Structures are given as C-alpha cells and as structure tokens.
Amino acid sequence: MASQSTAAKGRRGRKAGENAVPSSVQVLDRSLHLLSIVADNDGSTLTDLADHTGMAPSTVHRLLTSLANHGMLAHDPESGEWTVGVRAFEIGNAFLRYRKLGSISRPFLKRLMDACGETANVAIEDEGDVVFISQIESHAPMRAFFRPGRRGPIHASGIGKAILSTWSDTDIGQMLSGKTLAHFTAHTLDTLPALLKDIQQIRARGWSIDDEEHTLGMRCIAAPVFNEHGEAIAGISISGPAVRLPKNKLDVFGPVIHRTADELTQAMGGRKPHEL
Amino acid sequence: MASQSTAAKGRRGRKAGENAVPSSVQVLDRSLHLLSIVADNDGSTLTDLADHTGMAPSTVHRLLTSLANHGMLAHDPESGEWTVGVRAFEIGNAFLRYRKLGSISRPFLKRLMDACGETANVAIEDEGDVVFISQIESHAPMRAFFRPGRRGPIHASGIGKAILSTWSDTDIGQMLSGKTLAHFTAHTLDTLPALLKDIQQIRARGWSIDDEEHTLGMRCIAAPVFNEHGEAIAGISISGPAVRLPKNKLDVFGPVIHRTADELTQAMGGRKPHEL
DNA sequence: GAAATCATTCTCATGATATGGAAATAAAGA
DNA sequence: TCTTTATTTCCATATCATGAGAATGATTTC
Structure with a gap:
C-alpha cells in the first residue's frame, strides 16, 4: 500500500485517488464508485474495474460480490460481466415516489x-x-x-x-x-x-x-x-x-x-x- | 450511554439484525440496508434509522452522509428526512438500459x-x-x-x-x-x-x-x-x-x-x- | 422560558474488519 | 498439450470503521 510517509496524513487521510467526492467511509466510496462505473458502462468485467480504479482485483471482487448479494449488481458467469441489478432499479424508483x-x-x-x-x-x-x-x-x-x-x-x-x-x-x-x-x-x-x-x-x-x-x-x-x-x-x-x-x-x-x-x-x- | 440489556448486543456480532442477506463487507451491508429502509418507507429520520438498525446514531449519520455525498440519498434539512436521491434513480435505470x-x-x-x-x-x-x-x-x-x-x-x-x-x-x-x-x-x-x-x-x-x-x-x-x-x-x-x-x-x-x-x-x- | 428532544459535528481509543499479496482455479489461446 | 490470462479463495496484517462521549444548535413541549 502506498504509505504516504511522514505525518501529513490527516487522521482520515483519503487516498490521493481520483475520487473527488468528499466523504467519510472508504468502502462505501469505493463500492458506489464501482456501482457508478458499472451503471455508466452497461456492464464491465472484474479486470476492467480493477484497472480502472487501481484497486486490487481481490478487493474489487469482494465489493462486487457484496453488492451483488444485495441485488444491486448482477453477474453473468458466462461473459463475466457485472451489470446493474433489480434491487438498484427498485430502490431507484423509490425516488419517483417522493x-x-x-x-x-x-x-x-x-x-x-x-x-x-x-x-x-x-x-x-x-x-x-x-x-x-x-x-x-x-x-x-x-x-x-x-x-x-x-x-x-x-x-x-x-x-x-x-x-x-x-x-x-x-x-x-x-x-x-x-x-x-x-x-x-x-x-x-x-x-x-x-x-x-x-x-x-x-x-x-x-x-x-x-x-x-x-x-x-x-x-x-x-x-x-x-x-x-x-x-x-x-x-x-x-x-x-x-x-x-x-x-x-x-x-x-x-x-x-x-x-x-x-x-x-x-x-x-x-x-x-x-x-x- | 447505558447500553440496553448489557452484553446482549453482540459486540461486533456479524449480524445483530434481521438482515438475512449474506455478504462479506459489513459497511456495505449496513449502508445498503439503510438505503433499503429509506427506499421502502418513503423517507426516514436519523433516530428512526438508528433505532431500527440498532446502530449508533453517529454511525448511522456517517453512513447516511456518505450515501448522500454520492447522491444515493438526499436530505431535507427542514424536515430532517432522508430520502432516495437522483443518483440512485439514475443508476437503477441503468438496469433497464442494460x-x-x-x-x-x-x-x-x-x-x-x-x-x-x-x-x-x-x-x-x-x-x-x-x-x-x-x-x-x-x-x-x-x-x-x-x-x-x-x-x-x-x-x-x-x-x-x-x-x-x-x-x-x-x-x-x-x-x-x-x-x-x-x-x-x-x-x-x-x-x-x-x-x-x-x-x-x-x-x-x-x-x-x-x-x-x-x-x-x-x-x-x-x-x-x-x-x-x-x-x-x-x-x-x-x-x-x-x-x-x-x-x-x-x-x-x-x-x-x-x-x-x-x-x-x-x-x-x-x-x-x-x-x- | 426552562426543559426536553432531536440532529449534527467533533474527537478518540479500540479492535473488528477491510485489505491486497499470493496461491488456487478456471478459462481461453497457441 | 502447455501458456497465458481472468477469476476466485485464503489469510496475516494494520487500516479504518466504530460507538461512546460531549458540545452545539434547532425545535418542540410543558
């Protein structure tokens, strides 16, 4: 892990990464970022996502699996593609209600x-x-x-x-x-x-x-x-x-x-x- | 504050709650659970959510803020209600596009x-x-x-x-x-x-x-x-x-x-x- | 107008938990 | 067949989320 030596790292030193959204929970930031990429590209593969985000494949895989367990993503074992899931659709539609x-x-x-x-x-x-x-x-x-x-x-x-x-x-x-x-x-x-x-x-x-x-x-x-x-x-x-x-x-x-x-x-x- | 029922609440018991979805990343489980509750109830307040999930208010608040930073939730400072955000809607709709x-x-x-x-x-x-x-x-x-x-x-x-x-x-x-x-x-x-x-x-x-x-x-x-x-x-x-x-x-x-x-x-x- | 309730924002010590290297599988080429 | 590449599982490590606590501000209640 690229340790940013010295003390400079503020308690919650967010990775220097590209993610511009200020926030406070790393896993969430990362997961939602993945979710966004998948949504915007109509499907992506593990390696794509790992490359794209600079995260370790194992990490990406864990996050994807977890999102999939909640129905936010779906995974096609054939093509290896990860796509947006039904639950995301359901939740998203709640937006319309209010x-x-x-x-x-x-x-x-x-x-x-x-x-x-x-x-x-x-x-x-x-x-x-x-x-x-x-x-x-x-x-x-x-x-x-x-x-x-x-x-x-x-x-x-x-x-x-x-x-x-x-x-x-x-x-x-x-x-x-x-x-x-x-x-x-x-x-x-x-x-x-x-x-x-x-x-x-x-x-x-x-x-x-x-x-x-x-x-x-x-x-x-x-x-x-x-x-x-x-x-x-x-x-x-x-x-x-x-x-x-x-x-x-x-x-x-x-x-x-x-x-x-x-x-x-x-x-x-x-x-x-x-x-x- | 006085912890209700002493030890009963499993410290970090993998899941204290009702949530039956198996997964591997706790923060995600919790956050998506919150998201679901908000989506299913047409909006909820911090205390509601904290009570509902048994999590500490500060924790809930942190997760909500984080979700909101990504546009997955929106917060109305007037009423204090948290509701599903536009981004959730957009992402959800990628399901249809796919x-x-x-x-x-x-x-x-x-x-x-x-x-x-x-x-x-x-x-x-x-x-x-x-x-x-x-x-x-x-x-x-x-x-x-x-x-x-x-x-x-x-x-x-x-x-x-x-x-x-x-x-x-x-x-x-x-x-x-x-x-x-x-x-x-x-x-x-x-x-x-x-x-x-x-x-x-x-x-x-x-x-x-x-x-x-x-x-x-x-x-x-x-x-x-x-x-x-x-x-x-x-x-x-x-x-x-x-x-x-x-x-x-x-x-x-x-x-x-x-x-x-x-x-x-x-x-x-x-x-x-x-x-x- | 004081008390009570609720939401928000800090800080911080703690250790539970996310992490990524590495190895095991699986799949695709050659 | 043997490589190469992609996916998945494992696990020791220390990073990072956690929740108590406290302080503040905003409302509401009495």
Whole structure:
C-alpha cells in the first residue's frame, strides 16, 4: 500500500485517488464508485474495474460480490460481466415516489421569479387538462394567480402548449378530438390548424407563448419538463400582465425559462426526448 | 450511554439484525440496508434509522452522509428526512438500459394502449416475483396502475402466468415449492394443480388471463417476451376493469397482445423457444 | 422560558474488519 | 498439450470503521 510517509496524513487521510467526492467511509466510496462505473458502462468485467480504479482485483471482487448479494449488481458467469441489478432499479424508483414535483421545483420557480419579476408556475398535464401544482408569486401589485390544483385548458395555456409541442401532430389531434377547443378571447387558438401552426413554432423555439389566449391582458411564457422516459409530464411558466411582457421581453425571458425547465428536468431525474 | 440489556448486543456480532442477506463487507451491508429502509418507507429520520438498525446514531449519520455525498440519498434539512436521491434513480435505470426492455418496449406499449384503450405494462420475472418495469396509462378515468419497481405475485398476475407457461411443469413446481401460493380473491389459483391446469390453456392459447385473481374487478391479458436464448424474461399485458374486458373482448385483445409480444421479442433480438 | 428532544459535528481509543499479496482455479489461446 | 490470462479463495496484517462521549444548535413541549 502506498504509505504516504511522514505525518501529513490527516487522521482520515483519503487516498490521493481520483475520487473527488468528499466523504467519510472508504468502502462505501469505493463500492458506489464501482456501482457508478458499472451503471455508466452497461456492464464491465472484474479486470476492467480493477484497472480502472487501481484497486486490487481481490478487493474489487469482494465489493462486487457484496453488492451483488444485495441485488444491486448482477453477474453473468458466462461473459463475466457485472451489470446493474433489480434491487438498484427498485430502490431507484423509490425516488419517483417522493420526488414531489412541487417541492423540487420550488427553488427553480423562485429563481425564475427573481429573474423575471413575474409569477412563476408549475403545472402538469392530466387527461387533456393542465393542472397547476405550485407557484411563486411576483411582488408586483398586479399579478397572475392560479390556485394549486386548478385545471386549465391545454390548448389555451402556455404550459399546455409547451407540453403539446412535444407530441406528434397526430397524437395532438387524437387527444383533442371530441373536445371542442374552447374559445376564451379573440386570441384563442380555437381551431386545430391554428393550434398546430403555433406549435410548429414552439418546437423550433423550445418555449411557448400564451398571448392573451386565455385571459385578456395576460401573457405567459412556458417550457416543458420531462420524465425519465423523455415524456413531457409537466411544464413551468411565468405569467404576467401583457404590458409588462412586451415582445422584446418575451425574447429575453423565453430562453431563461427554457433553460430552467431543462435544469428542473435534470433535477427530477428526467431527460429530454432524443438523448439516449 | 447505558447500553440496553448489557452484553446482549453482540459486540461486533456479524449480524445483530434481521438482515438475512449474506455478504462479506459489513459497511456495505449496513449502508445498503439503510438505503433499503429509506427506499421502502418513503423517507426516514436519523433516530428512526438508528433505532431500527440498532446502530449508533453517529454511525448511522456517517453512513447516511456518505450515501448522500454520492447522491444515493438526499436530505431535507427542514424536515430532517432522508430520502432516495437522483443518483440512485439514475443508476437503477441503468438496469433497464442494460436489459433494453424499458426503452424498446415503450412504443409497443403505446400501440397496445391505443389499440385496446387499456393501460399497458411490461414486467420481468425476478426471484419468483414479477417486477413491473414500465407502463403506459390508459386515458380512461378508471384505470389500473402499477408503480415501476413494484413487485407482484407470479402466480396471480397475467404476466407472471404468461412467463410460467413457458416453463415445464416440473420447473414451475420447483420454483413454487416452499412458497405458499398467496390467496388474494375468490378467483386466485392458489393450488398448484389449479394453476397448472390454467397454464395448460395458456400454452395452447399463447396468452394468459388474470381474471380478478389478484384484485377484484381487474382483469389482465398478457403474453411472454423472450430473450436471445428463447427464455421468457419478461411479459407485456393490458389491464383494466373487468366490466370493460368481458369475454368477447378478451378473445379479441388476446391475439393482439400475443402478436405484440412477439414483435417486441424480435425487436429485442430475442427469439421464441422452439425455433432453431 | 426552562426543559426536553432531536440532529449534527467533533474527537478518540479500540479492535473488528477491510485489505491486497499470493496461491488456487478456471478459462481461453497457441 | 502447455501458456497465458481472468477469476476466485485464503489469510496475516494494520487500516479504518466504530460507538461512546460531549458540545452545539434547532425545535418542540410543558
């Protein structure tokens, strides 16, 4: 063992190794590092891992076996490959259960509100509606407000259209077939062609605009948030009086919201569609 | 502090606890045990965990912190709760990537759901259980739902029986020996002969029916998916309220699911048993 | 507002326990 | 067949995790 001579070694002198994660339990660090490598490479062999980490093969083997005993890894004796196990899947999925969109999104909404000065919202899609989950209100005296749990029309809301934009035209048509596209204001896109045309733009741009389509005098900018399957399950938006959100502001805030949505996607363990 | 019951607590007794998983690295055993508890309980506090495991709080805290540093756990300072972290989710999902099932099956499930109007599922077999991997929910207001990662009884689920039907009677007997076939409803096939008789039919038909055998009012239709060795590693199904799946519908949807399962098998580079 | 409870962060002596060299097996080449 | 390479098991050694203890801060309870 490379003894780092002299005294310098702080009580818990962590190996000089590559592992940047600060921590305190060596076996765990090493094991989880192995687990990560296996997960990221869709399987590895003992020697690969030993080489990769610089640990003794016997040590690596012991750790792998132990992880496997807990179902975190699986071992194919044929190929000698170690792969991620079911238990890891089960445990990982517990994440979804208390990944409350509400709580995770909160800091992101706060940042959005600070950056834009307008009320920020999260909403999900459910059975053809948009359901508002949570919001952070702007400090302005005149501001948008949606009560959590409130439903809104998917075709006439920034978040709704952002979500729709991730679907194919035929899927959109199917979802909306049967329903009539309710008319709210002179701006409402209440025909399928009009809606699809707007959605075309949203796809290209990455974020949607609700230009007084639901409420006169109110504009929204929104972008979609994806789940682990690359499906848009939610969206975030800012909304405020049209007078405070003129064209040039839209162009500035749009990308901000788009970026924030992507960050939220990541924070929730989701991924954008095309990747992978 | 006064150690409860003097010596009773085996000093470093290899395992004081209930944990039956054999292994060789103590820290790992303990840490993964903690991880499991957290995952199974939707979050726990330090004292809970210390009490539960009999470990010293300082030890538990050290392990939790270490796990958290790797993103396997997350900690909410507000509530003091420890919950499963994103990294665990990411790693767990590598399981699916490896088995390719998750992503490959998705479009097939979508098609099934569109064709039948009922929730479509994929699940794999693991240690005598069925583990649900992914699903596409029907749009109907009343619909079946299985959380990914959830385990179910192999003998009382459509997918479970579909998989069993590809095994020989002796293999089935062997797998189920020791276990008692849990009883869920009046329809549950909770004796081996009854189960084998049903499986006989499934073999002939190519698809299985779960006729309210697990949950009253719920029916499923399922068919097996094979790997490259011709072994059934998974199954797909649709599930919905019995009222929407009467006998005649079963006869219509059964073949659809059977065919879709075969296509999925092919898409994954698998093959049905007898060929070759 | 004091007491009680709980979480977090230190330190440290102890020895249980993870470690890696080496040897035994197994598998793959040649 | 004999090498070479990969995996697995063993075991003596000292590294490293452990848990008591104590101090602090944050809440909650009475």
